[in-house]
Amino acid sequence: MFFNAFIIALREIRRNLTRAFLTVLGVVIGVAAVITMVTLGRGATEMVKSQIANLGSNLLVMRPGQGWGDRNAPQFSMGDVQAIKEQISGVRAAAPLAQATAPAVYLKNVRNTDIQGTTPDYFGIANWKINEGRFFDEKDLLEGAPVCVIGETISKELFAGDDPVGKKIRMQSTSLLVIGTTAVKGQGGFGDDLDDNIIVPVTTLQHRFSGKKSKQSINQILFSAEDHYPTAGIITDVAALMRERRGLTSVNQENNFSVTDTRQIADVMSSSTQVMTSLLGAVAGVSLLVGGIGIMNIMLVSVTERTREIGIRLAIGARAREVLLQFLVEAVTLSCVGGVTGILLAYGLCTTLAKVVGAPFIFDPKINTIAFIFSAAIGIVFGFMPARRAASLDPIDALRHE
């Protein structure tokens, strides 16, 4: 009986393909929307996570002032870096970051870029990989050697195809020897280009660029926690240490520095993208529901339109339950076809949009399965009322229906 209902239902669908198309359109769009939103949202979450991981694992950053910057707050010194490294337990490594912006020149090419002065520890903390050549070492640091490591963007923009290693860049009055290039990191969590920088020993920056040896020119200290060591404890310890070093003895005095944990930022950002994903998914879910109501609407209209057909079926001996099954199977078949089409459409949309958005396309079998089952359920739920109406028709009235 079920197989027969299926054949009968398929024949009815085939008889009016336009109607079938319009019926399933809502479900197609609904399913495609749900899957696309959720898939892209998950891709975005993954992207944020990997971007934060790009900055360095277990990375903590200390900046002068509270929040995102009080320009008047005192900068840090190499002594601070040393103290954090030696006195705080759970800190694996610490590195200063002194930043300046200056035009870099190679032959006739000029690019205004960030120059970062730091120590060799920085490469490990900030998760830099070498692409070619080498990082600078303790000896370069001690000497304040005029060497630099450059990012992919500088390599492309300034050297335009030439191998930069061994070439010299002129910045202000200093000539820097390129000793290495870093592997590509891509975009940062805030859309900034992480590869647009020149990294030099902090001593080089202090001696050759600022013109004078200033103790207080370090505007960030980066340090990494040991794996699985609670970062909250480190932050408290570092804060206490820094208050002491900065002479903030009174309880009323606020910290004139702040420590951020990139893992926290990662958590906050990925949870906010997850919330966005759920919201978008829910909105798309509503469109799927509307698609289901569309099926019910067209099935109800079609029961009226097909009253005579139902009458014919009843007259030649179809039982009410067979008519019910036929309409139910029609609705479920349509919604399932809509579900599959929606999944295919979503696949196309996701691959295209993932490129536009820049998020990776992660195929998620779970959401696809859920969307498909949901579309089938929509067929059953919204097909039932029209099917019951069809089955309850009286054959004589139905045959007389014009």
Place this chain on the structure above:
Amino acid sequence: MKPESLIELRGLTKTYGKGDAEFKALKGIDLEIASGEFVAIMGPSGSGKSTLMNLLGCLDTPSAGSYLFQGIPIQTLNKDQRSLIRRHALGFIFQGFNLLARTSALENVELPLLYRGYPQKQRHEMARAALTSVGLFGKERNTPAELSGGQQQRVAIARAIVTNPGTLFADEPTGNLDSKTTLEIMDLLCRLNSERGISIIMVTHEDEVAAHATRIVRVKDGLIESDLRKPPH
């Protein structure tokens, strides 16, 4: 020898509505139809002939009285049981043909076989044979819109006889056809009656059409007015 009784009606009444709006369509019909008869039911509109036809065709239940079809008391059956009687023992043709639109002749004829659960191959064979027997060989793929009225009625007849029912109900089968086609359809029905022994019960208001039957029952105001058997040729 008395032929086996196919249909036996005793005091059959049908009432529509309740109270003041009550309307008695049939007021107590007694009728016996033997197997193999070709009965024409005639009467003016409003006489109750359509009601009688619906009751005989197991599409409706009587308000009172009894209806034995091949010994089965139809008035005691529910909707689904009556569906099964129609499926297995009856065939229907209608004035308006009542074919499924946009559906090939073959699939139209196959329809009752689908409900009987025949496998596809057998369905095709039986439907083709039925179409051939009504003279529509080669028209299997045509949809009703591509067929003339007479051809459509032939498809409907093929659909009605494809299950080899013992009884065929025809409700004004030639009402929508011209006189030449009417003759062709009536010849076909007569042949089914005489060659295959199918009992036919036909409602008509045309004397020329009724003349093809072997028995004419006239209904008026919910009662049988006359019942005439034609002497055998």
